[in-house]
Amino acid sequence: MKHQFRSWRLAVRGLALALVLAAIPLPCLAGETNKPAPAPGLKASIARAAASGSVTLEQAKPAATPDKAQLGSPSFFKRPAGMIVLAVVAAGTGYALYSVSRDRIHSVIRQNQ
Numbered sequence: 679m680k681h682q683f684r685s686w687r688l689a690v691r692g693l694a695l696a697l698v699l700a701a702i703p704l705p706c707l708a709g710e711t712n713k714p715a716p717a718p719g720l721k722a723s724i725a726r727a728a729a730s731g732s733v734t735l736e737q738a739k740p741a742a743t744p745d746k747a748q749l750g751s752p753s754f755f756k757r758p759a760g761m762i763v764l765a766v767v768a769a770g771t772g773y774a775l776y777s778v779s780r781d782r783i784h785s786v787i788r789q790n791q
Contacts, residue, residue: 718726754760 755764
């Protein structure tokens with residue numbers, strides 16, 4: 679029996695050593711050999727954008743949001759699918775409130791509430 683116990687002890691030590699070695703990151707794998715050039719600063723980016731062309735005021739304005747009447751689609755809750763969703767949520771809420779009052783669990787802790 680002692681021989682089997684020692685073999686288990688050796689296996690456990692080997693497993694622990696393997697886990698420790700797997701958990702330690704290797705520095706040679708963590709470093710990058712080819713570093714990219716640093717990004718230009720903010721002033722250099724602004725100067726390059728200004729040199730490429732000017733932006734007029736009309737181009738810079740966002741497009742006006744269209745009216746809902748122009749879109750031709752009603753609100754989600756006015757559609758049949760939206761009404762079904764509202765009905766299911768209302769039924770679920772009603773059943774939850776109903777089941778709270780008719781709970782079958784009658785423990786000592788629940789009686790003191």
